[in-house]
Amino acid sequence: MSAPKNIVALTGAGISAESGVATFRDADGVWAKYDYREVATPEGFAANPALVHEFYNARRRALPSVNPNAAHMALADLEKGLTERGGRLTLVTQNVDDLHERGGATNILHMHGELLKAECASCASVIDCRGDLSIESVCGVCNRTGGMRPHVVWFGEMPRFMEEAADAIMGAELFVSIGTSGSVYPAAGFVAEARALGVPAMELNLEPSENAHLFSDARYGPATEVVPQWVNEILTMK
Ligand SMILES: [Zn+2]
Known part of the structure; x- marks a missing residue:
């Protein structure tokens, strides 16, 4: 695979857990x-x-x-790196906290709304x-x-930015799911959407999610370890 320019990252509670945000x-x-x-x-x-x-x-x-952790910071670095390559990172988050923003990322779709x-x-x-x-x-x-x-967004309400997320996945060379259980729809369906479009999908999680079999690749461990390692791999790819 050549260095991807456009990546969609779905993030869930697992990325904020190490910051002390209750899941x-x-x-x-x-x-x-x-x-x-x-x-x-x-x-x-x-x-x-x-x-x-x-x-x-x-x-x-x-x-x-609570403060952003190494995983939030790494995704902000990834956003900068992809922008320099002429591409873009789209962060689709299930989290209502502002740790991606405080970590330095800017292109964020809060599908479950924002606490602030x-x-x-x-x-x-x-x-x-x-x-x-x-x-x-x-x-x-x-x-x-x-x-x-x-x-x-409460139970029984429609998540936000679903069209924007679907469009971003359509234009991506890689989909990555970070710290999500794979049990909450519609976010849990993104990986199948990506694969159906021929977009490779990477899972970064503490342990295999319920959807683990749908991903083309995976790294398991704490988000503060696996996310920075993976971002470094992407940014050093030629
Ligand atoms: Zn009013």
Whole structure:
């Protein structure tokens, strides 16, 4: 294979875990402690918005105390390197944290939304949100009260940027999946999409995912080790 110029990287909780961001689906993850139906569905929000705000406020407040790790930084290096080659890295992340941004990457599709943004149910505006949200929060665009919600995709809602992700995979020479369990659709379907288009697919994960058999190559180990090694290989390819 010649040096790829266009790469799509899908990232999941496994890349942020070593930064200390709690994962959601592991045995000791967030969903082992909270009922997702109460805090991560439109129905839960309608039933008890104060509880849902409290849940996401706690996560938003915890963000500044975690930092991007070597895997986030390596992907930012990859983005720079591919740009210099005349190509591009498209990061499609399932994570709602801002560690890719703080690691230095810029071309990021947050398919599950962002903790640091809020959305107005009245006017659909999406605005930056660094502080707490409550049922008294006022929309800075339409000035209405009571409609502000975390800009996070809940169970039963459509993930964002699916068309952009599909287009990026179509134009890629390599698809890489980093730190995802392979169990959450539609992201879990990206690898099959890539392979159907003849795009090679690499899995970088702590252990083989449920989709491991669909990948053309894989490296297993902590993200802070396998991601920088793999990025170095890509950037030194001629
Ligand atoms: Zn509004």
